[in-house]
Amino acid sequence: MSRRLSDDEYQKTLSFKLRQWLDGTKDPFLDVVETKPQEIVIEDRDGQDRRKKERNLIYEQVYDLKNNREMKWFERIYRVLSVAFCIFLVVMLLFAVSGLPTFGDPKNPANNEVSKRYIEKGLQETGAVNIVTGMILDYRAFDTLGESHVLFIATCTVLILLRTDKKYGKDTIEYREANDRTHEPKNDVILQTVAKILVPPIFIFGIYVILGGHLGPGGGFSGGAVIGAGLILYVNAFGFAKTERFFTAKTYKIMSFSALACYSLAKSYSFYTGANHIESVIPLGTPGAILSSGLILVLNICVGVVVAGTMYTFYVMFRKGGY
């Protein structure tokens, strides 16, 4: 320790405060955070007994495994039939694969006028250097809109299934089960250091993948998934108290609603102009520039926002059952 200042003077400097803020011990707005000591949850005897009893009850009374002859026969036939069905499926699939056209044959049915048009006129019509993005976000943007809505509906379903009620008190088993961060060390130094180094590059890579979707490999879905994975890593390292400062249920609602609405409005505009043969006012720009290819950049950002929020919300729901 080659510290020139004494402890009292060092604690007044800006670098000490910055250090405290980085370590998460003290926040300039919220004061001291997350210094609560770890409490160990031990499930009491009654809870274990109750769970065992329920399991035995199902085996004994519902199935009655010892005396139930139908159940035994059913199990035997089930095993034989499952193996037979698997073999049948494998043979069928192999048979179907043998009938597929060979890889890279120019006479393949997929090599028709549709893909020819995409390859020849894709750059001209969509302005996207990456043909795949031009296809999924311009020619077939309606499909992608449906995919975004599928993701949103999936999140709603997970919310319905996994959201916990608030009626449980703080001391019940249900509450502790839901809040399972109490089982593990709260401030893991290795995880936090790795997260501190890794999370910013992950976010930047995700943003790069989203913004460069029309120029190179990438796009909204992959970039959003990368950002979502980064958020999950951040939550694991620093806890929910820190992420809830910038990401709550309300944020997610606003984010996904505005992104989906923006996507729908932008696309309905281009469908309207396209169906009525009206010239679109949105310029395609020079291919290769970041502000080019019409609406594709906007749509990519919308999809990315929805996907990132969805990934993170899935994780939070599985973990805590609510924000």
Place this chain on the structure above:
Amino acid sequence: MQIFFCILLGFLVVCAISASLSKNLLNSILIFMSYSLIMSIIWILLESPDLAITEAAVGAGVTTVLFFVTLKKIHAIIRTEKKEGEETDE
């Protein structure tokens, strides 16, 4: 390059089979994760980097984490630890 591709495909088959045959659920999730990683390299070799990024982020990242959380919720990880502890005690 052809040999490398064949090795990767072999790994893929081995991972797929061992993931379904593994007794320990935690192990089979880890094997499934390596399956996704190998698959993402294969996507790059098949010249579709778009899919490679998605596979690496969703298959190896998010899905695996969700599986881990589920295992933890159903006490599958803790139970195996306890079993091992009991065996050493005896």
